[in-house]
Amino acid sequence: MTDTQRMWIVRADAPGVTVTRQTTMDQTRPLAHVVLDGAQGEPLPDAPAALAAAHRAAFITVAAEALGGAQACLDRTVAYARERVQFGRPIGSFQAYKHRLADMMIEIEQARSAVYWAACAVDEQSDEAAMAVHAAKSFAADTFFRCAGDMIQLHGGIGFTWEHDAHLYFKRARALQTMLGSGNWHREQIAMMILGEAA
Structure with a gap:
């Protein structure tokens, strides 16, 4: 060894x-x-198995954190959309604004499915576990980053200031994208699992 x-x-x-x-x-x-x-x-005995288990747990943990961050971005933005009034009505009543919120929700629900799939696959020791953890980490981290950016934009002027917490979500999302491998690296791992040397 x-x-x-x-x-x-x-x-x-x-x-x-x-x-x-x-x-x-x-x-x-x-x-x-x-x-x-x-x-x-x-x-530690059986170091390769312990390292693989640690990686799986870390990928799922980061993916779950990213999912929670993305959901928090949506929740805070929806709350702001209900309280901020423009042209005599809440900004959340405007169609373009609603579409952006709906896009965030769809991305988050897809990320939620990926994280649940990874957690279940690892728990059940499924053959899909290796692919699932890579998919969950890359998709959830990218979703959080996208939602954090949308949160800033949909909050308007206040979203770009240090006084608002939006920048904290954005920084955390950016950090999670690179933590434990970038999304591109994780997608390459999936491609190699599916395509082998052709990837």
């Missing part, structure tokens, strides 16, 4: 562990650079 196929559980406060906080675009999510220099830990 090579070093790349081994895994250990190491405490963050163990001797030889250095944790350096990083500056990120999304200030609401702290990230750090961890260096292990002579640190001791508990070896």
Whole structure:
């Protein structure tokens, strides 16, 4: 077994562990650079299986977070559409505005199906699990990013200010798109599963 196929559980406060906080675009999510220099830990048996399981769980977790973020963008935008009045009526009553909200809802429901599919496939140890987690991560992260952008636009002038939370959703969505592989990388994995070397 090579070093790349081994895994250990190491405490963050163990001797030889250095944790350096990083500056990120999304200030609401702290990230750090961890260096292990002579640190001791508990070896994990069957490292490849443990790593694969960790990846599956991480992909589903990020996809679920993205789904929740997209839903929050829609919920907040719908609430704003009901309270903001223009030309004597709520802006949510205008057809073009309603169409944008409907588009957001359709994207979110598709992402919800992808996340549920991935969670069920992993839980049931289905042969589709590998494909499902890649599909869920890429689709949900892209959906969140699209909904966060729509949230900013549909809030009008206030959506572009630091005083409104829309920028926080947008930053989180952008960070999730690149976390644990970009959407393009995940789609390439799916293409290789389906097409093999032809991909």
